[in-house]
Amino acid sequence: MTTPSSAALREAIQAGYPDHADAVRLYGPEIYADPAGLYEEIRRKHGPIAPVLLDDDIPAWFVVGYRELHHVTSQTQLFGRDSRRWNMKDFVRPDWPLLPYVGWQPTVLFTEGAERQRRTGALNDALDALDRTELTAVCEQVADLLIDDFCGDGEADLIRQYAYPLPAHVMVRLFGLPEADLPDVVRDVTLSADMTEESGPAYARLRERVSRLVTEKQARPGDDLPSRLLAHSARLTDEEAVLDIQVLVAGAHGPTANWIGNTLRLMLMDDDFSITLQGGRSSVGQALNEVLWKDPPLQNAPGRWAVQDCELAGRRIRRGDMLVLGIAAANADPQVQPAAYPDSGANRAHMSFSHGEYGCPFPAPELGELIAKTAVEVLLDRLPDVDLGVAPEEVRWRQSLWMRSLEALPVRFSPTAPMGQEAVWSGPR
Numbered sequence: 001m002t003t004p005s006s007a008a009l010r011e012a013i014q015a016g017y018p019d020h021a022d023a024v025r026l027y028g029p030e031i032y033a034d035p036a037g038l039y040e041e042i043r044r045k046h047g048p049i050a051p052v053l054l055d056d057d058i059p060a061w062f063v064v065g066y067r068e069l070h071h072v073t074s075q076t077q078l079f080g081r082d083s084r085r086w087n088m089k090d091f092v093r094p095d096w097p098l099l100p101y102v103g104w105q106p107t108v109l110f111t112e113g114a115e116r117q118r119r120t121g122a123l124n125d126a127l128d129a130l131d132r133t134e135l136t137a138v139c140e141q142v143a144d145l146l147i148d149d150f151c152g153d154g155e156a157d158l159i160r161q162y163a164y165p166l167p168a169h170v171m172v173r174l175f176g177l178p179e180a181d182l183p184d185v186v187r188d189v190t191l192s193a194d195m196t197e198e199s200g201p202a203y204a205r206l207r208e209r210v211s212r213l214v215t216e217k218q219a220r221p222g223d224d225l226p227s228r229l230l231a232h233s234a235r236l237t238d239e240e241a242v243l244d245i246q247v248l249v250a251g252a253h254g255p256t257a258n259w260i261g262n263t264l265r266l267m268l269m270d271d272d273f274s275i276t277l278q279g280g281r282s283s284v285g286q287a288l289n290e291v292l293w294k295d296p297p298l299q300n301a302p303g304r305w306a307v308q309d310c311e312l313a314g315r316r317i318r319r320g321d322m323l324v325l326g327i328a329a330a331n332a333d334p335q336v337q338p339a340a341y342p343d344s345g346a347n348r349a350h351m352s353f354s355h356g357e358y359g360c361p362f363p364a365p366e367l368g369e370l371i372a373k374t375a376v377e378v379l380l381d382r383l384p385d386v387d388l389g390v391a392p393e394e395v396r397w398r399q400s401l402w403m404r405s406l407e408a409l410p411v412r413f414s415p416t417a418p419m420g421q422e423a424v425w426s427g428p429r
């Protein structure tokens with residue numbers, strides 16, 4: 001496949017995207033310095049639906065208004081998930097960095113209508129059947145195992161050694177994988193969420209393992225998530241089951257890991273949530289919610305595609321235009337701010353799980369919260385004097401347009417003895 005020249009791209013933009021003459025570039029190292037400030041500036045200059053340029057100057061619309069984001073995610077007949085209707089798809093090179101997120105694949109993510117209901121219906125039911133008490137027990141056990149691994153050291157990186165491996169462990173256990181496979185699968189789940197050169201190979205290994213898992217569960221069903229998915233009345237084909245299980249793993253792992261990491265950061269760095277103070281534990285729920293408002297684990301989501309020409313907040317959107325969901329920006333919209341701040345503790349009207357038929361599937365936010373809350377609480381119980389191990393300004397965010405995640409969260413604490421459970425996995429070193 002040959003990619004059109006940049007002259008052809010410029011022509012296509014001039015013809016089809018007249019508003020994009022002064023569009024903001026949503027790529028390059030400078031956008032990562034202060035994302036909240038950048039979103040605010042974009043809103044001030046361009047309003048709630050902003051013309052932006054993605055990598056290689058590919059045009060898109062950035063939905064930064066709260067009301068507009070609600071509208072776009074609710075109106076599935078106007079804004080769809082099938083990216084095959086994208087009017088810029090012939091202008092992107094085969095190795096365009098955002099292609100893994102927006103290029104059409106036969107997974108549940110890109111389905112619509114009756115097919116969407118069949119596929120998400122199966123996922124929702126399989127997730128909803130999870131016993132919450134059992135899930136809490138699994139999370140506690142995994143948390144204790146991971147802490148056992150570093151509690152004698154007096155220091156740790158809570159991202160690499162805790163927030164990232166924890167939900168990966170929980171997921172693979174829910175999937176009924178043999179104990180012997182845990183280390184490899186946990187490593188690949190963690191690596192594939194990492195957006196490094198190791199992510200692609202890890203993702204491929206994971207696909208191969210999930211494929212074998214589906215064959216195994218077809219032959220010998222168990223009391224686990226894949227078996228429930230395969231037995232569902234939606235009658236998923238094996239290929240659909242493999243693809244959607246992998247969507248489930250990726251959908252659960254990265255956002256939940258970031259939620260844990262961002263909450264621990266807030267509790268360690270913000271005096272209002274200081275975890276070393278008595279009563280800190282009771283503020284865990286509040287800190288989790290504050291993170292959803294201020295540092296949502298998925299700060300932007302790649303999208304929706306306009307089903308037909310329409311107008312949105314005074315912008316002319318053409319059929320096939322791509323819209324990027326500005327989740328963090330919408331949460332910070334001054335129109336909802338008075339309700340959100342300063343005490344966002346009880347207000348759950350953020351857009352951090354997105355919204356509507358294509359949003360995070362209905363039992364998932366509750367399950368993600370259960371995992372994240374248990375992870376933070378167990379850490380506070382086990383390491384009550386945990387404190388930041390570096391100066392606050394050395395705690396850095398990763399450079400990603402989509403994920404809001406930390407590079408590392410180094411901490412110090414008084415060394416303690418492991419609880420001595422049987423160690424089934426000992427994280428990447």
Ligand code: HEM
Pocket residue numbers: 073108109120123127247248251252253255256259292296297298301303325327352353354355358359360361364365367368369
């Ligand atoms: C057990 C944990 C979780 C599971 C199993 C899960 C699963 C999923 C799945 C399967 C999707 C794809 C939805 C679709 O297009 O059909 C999705 C989307 C999404 N999830 Fe989750 N998720 C989890 C946790 C989270 C967390 C913790 C967050 C953030 C706080 C989150 C935020 C989102 C967002 C923003 C989307 C994109 C929706 C859109 O495009 O509108 N998820 N999730």
